[in-house]
Amino acid sequence: MKSVLRGVLPAPLLALLLLAAFARPAAAEDPPEDWKKQNEELEGRVRSLEDERAARTSADEEESLGLGIVLTRGKVRGTLQIFGDVGAQWQNPGNPDRGETSFFLGGVNIFGTAQVGDHFHVLSETVIKTREDSSSDRVIFDQERLSAAWIFNDHLYVKLGLDHGPVSRWNHLFHHGRWLETTIDRPLLARFETSGGILPMHNTGLELGGRHLTDCGPINYVFIVSNGRGRSAEDPQKISDRNDDKALELGIGFAPRAIEGLHVGIHVRYDELPSDSSVAARMRPIVQIILGGHAEYRTGPWELFLEFVLIENDDRTSGSTFSHTSGYLQAAYHVRERWTAYTRLDFRQMEAGDPYFMPLGRDLDRWEIVLGVRHELTNNAALKIEVSFGEFEQRATGGAVSDVWYTRFGIQVSWVF
Amino acid sequence: MGGTDVRSLSLLPLLALALSFGVARAEEEAPKARSVVLAVIVHPKNPVSDISFSELRAMLKLERQFWPNGRRAVLYLRPSETDESQVLLDRIYKMTPEKLQKYWVGKLFSGEIPAKPSYVPTAEAAGSRVSVQEGALSIVLAGEVPKDVKVLTIDKKKVDDKEYALSGVIEPASAP
Numbered sequence: 001m002k003s004v005l006r007g008v009l010p011a012p013l014l015a016l017l018l019l020a021a022f023a024r025p026a027a028a029e030d031p032p033e034d035w036k037k038q039n040e041e042l043e044g045r046v047r048s049l050e051d052e053r054a055a056r057t058s059a060d061e062e063e064s065l066g067l068g069i070v071l072t073r074g075k076v077r078g079t080l081q082i083f084g085d086v087g088a089q090w091q092n093p094g095n096p097d098r099g100e101t102s103f104f105l106g107g108v109n110i111f112g113t114a115q116v117g118d119h120f121h122v123l124s125e126t127v128i129k130t131r132e133d134s135s136s137d138r139v140i141f142d143q144e145r146l147s148a149a150w151i152f153n154d155h156l157y158v159k160l161g162l163d164h165g166p167v168s169r170w171n172h173l174f175h176h177g178r179w180l181e182t183t184i185d186r187p188l189l190a191r192f193e194t195s196g197g198i199l200p201m202h203n204t205g206l207e208l209g210g211r212h213l214t215d216c217g218p219i220n221y222v223f224i225v226s227n228g229r230g231r232s233a234e235d236p237q238k239i240s241d242r243n244d245d246k247a248l249e250l251g252i253g254f255a256p257r258a259i260e261g262l263h264v265g266i267h268v269r270y271d272e273l274p275s276d277s278s279v280a281a282r283m284r285p286i287v288q289i290i291l292g293g294h295a296e297y298r299t300g301p302w303e304l305f306l307e308f309v310l311i312e313n314d315d316r317t318s319g320s321t322f323s324h325t326s327g328y329l330q331a332a333y334h335v336r337e338r339w340t341a342y343t344r345l346d347f348r349q350m351e352a353g354d355p356y357f358m359p360l361g362r363d364l365d366r367w368e369i370v371l372g373v374r375h376e377l378t379n380n381a382a383l384k385i386e387v388s389f390g391e392f393e394q395r396a397t398g399g400a401v402s403d404v405w406y407t408r409f410g411i412q413v414s415w416v417f
Numbered sequence: 418m419g420g421t422d423v424r425s426l427s428l429l430p431l432l433a434l435a436l437s438f439g440v441a442r443a444e445e446e447a448p449k450a451r452s453v454v455l456a457v458i459v460h461p462k463n464p465v466s467d468i469s470f471s472e473l474r475a476m477l478k479l480e481r482q483f484w485p486n487g488r489r490a491v492l493y494l495r496p497s498e499t500d501e502s503q504v505l506l507d508r509i510y511k512m513t514p515e516k517l518q519k520y521w522v523g524k525l526f527s528g529e530i531p532a533k534p535s536y537v538p539t540a541e542a543a544g545s546r547v548s549v550q551e552g553a554l555s556i557v558l559a560g561e562v563p564k565d566v567k568v569l570t571i572d573k574k575k576v577d578d579k580e581y582a583l584s585g586v587i588e589p590a591s592a593p
Contacts, residue, residue, distance in 0.1 A: 077532045115531035118489035
């Protein structure tokens with residue numbers, strides 16, 4: 001019985017196998033035309049989806065190296081970057097009413113842009129930082145840039161809002177992003193209005209600019225009409241103007257093709273600073289003219305910055321003209337892949353007694369030499385260690401001016417993501 | 418003793434053969450410098466068919482951001498470890514991949530560009546972006562030009578011309 005079953009059972013299986021063997025080639029040889037078409041379409045669609053997915057993944061990965069977050073939705077392409085820095089320093093002598101050694105918070109810089117279509121571009125830079133006063137330190141929010149621009153083409157854009165002007169190349173390149181700066185601190189001429197600076201770093205107004213490519217290299221140009229400076233050198237008049245005399249500013253730059261990495265430029269600015277009827281020495285306006293120029297060379301391991309400005313304050317109350325100059329030369333060399341050594345010679349030569357700078361003690365001379373190294377901890381974080389020494393003038397309560405030598409050792413960690 | 422010498426001599430040709438085989442294998446395995454030719458691809462409707470090398474450099478550095486028809490140039494680059502990127506870093510950007518990333522951050526931060534370029538993993542992915550976006554521009558290997566795109570000549574030279582500008586040699590040390 002068993003042997004019979006053993007012989008009978010495989011028979012239907014054999015028949016099925018034979019049927020399948022003959023049926024499959026017949027189906028493969030002659031598939032319906034619409035099946036073929038559908039199959040090709042599906043294969044194409046799968047390939048396309050795979051490409052899209054791969055492209056999306058790669059873009060996200062590359063752009064998330066730490067250098068910003070990019071999001072694209074329809075015709076809007078937005079970018080978010082956050083800069084930050086912390087540090088410590090030892091300074092001898094220390095600042096008045098402060099110790100020689102201190103840790104410090106630099107700030108958090110929230111930077112965002114959005115490109116809407118081909119021509120519209122908005123930008124915002126908000127800094128959360130600390131401000132010292134006599135009794136305590138306060139954390140404040142400061143809107144440093146906020147602008148909307150219509151870019152017609154390479155030759156012309158129109159921008160409205162708050163932005164940094166061409167008055168300092170350093171300021172134009174690095175704004176409030178400490179990680180972008182090779183050094184811990186900014187040069188004297190590029191310091192902000194509320195940090196001891198002598199130049200107007202912020203403009204609220206209308207900017208026209210563009211770029212023209214020549215055979216010799218690109219030329220960029222910018223013209224700005226803005227509120228100008230307020231009664232004090234600390235007041236950038238971001239939200240209103242105390243007079244109807246607008247500041248006018250023109251800048252031109254050139255990057256010669258013959259010397260890769262070189263950028264040179266000049267700028268001029270005219271402003272009528274408002275009078276202050278509560279101060280006898282400021283009964284009339286001050287006409288301020290600023291002339292300046294820069295040379296920047298960044299190629300291979302080298303990084304060189306040279307800037308110079310001349311400020312002429314024509315005081316209509318006293319009839320006197322006060323001339324001030326400031327400049328710096330900074331050289332950096334990338335010693336190894338992640339190490340950079342740098343030095344900077346920095347000075348400010350001021351004419352004492354200028355009623356615009358004197359109330360803040362900014363009509364006094366100062367010079368400084370900085371030596372330091374920068375180490376890239378990662379692609380988006382840097383450690384900077386530097387020593388600086390120099391001399392500054394100090395005015396006593398009675399008005400007598402004396403020279404103070406100082407030495408400072410600083411360390412900073414800065415980052416962007 | 419004499420027999421031993423004969424056996425040793427008879428082994429010499431075998432030894433030489435083995436050595437030559439080893440040398441040949443070593444030569445095969447040693448990485449060699451290789452030539453790479455790149456193609457500039459744009460949307461088929463882009464009115465530009467030829468571009469000068471200096472204009473191309475300006476577009477890849479985003480010093481120039483608009484095409485003659487007013488469309489914004491949108492760059493799709495290849496990741497830094499690819500041959501395409503290595504040649505561009507050497508011929509166009511003249512900087513390391515890390516410095517290039519910092520360059521884009523600086524440009525964006527100073528408001529000179531509204532967005533950083535995007536990166537695409539394959540020539541096909543570059544093609545899929547370029548073929549649907551009128552202002553798009555990408556660089557791919559000349560042997561991997563995807564379909565539905567237009568290849569630009571550089572200074573009137575095609576990719577297979579001798580004096581074609583966008584080519585380079587990948588040295589073994591820098592090869593991925």
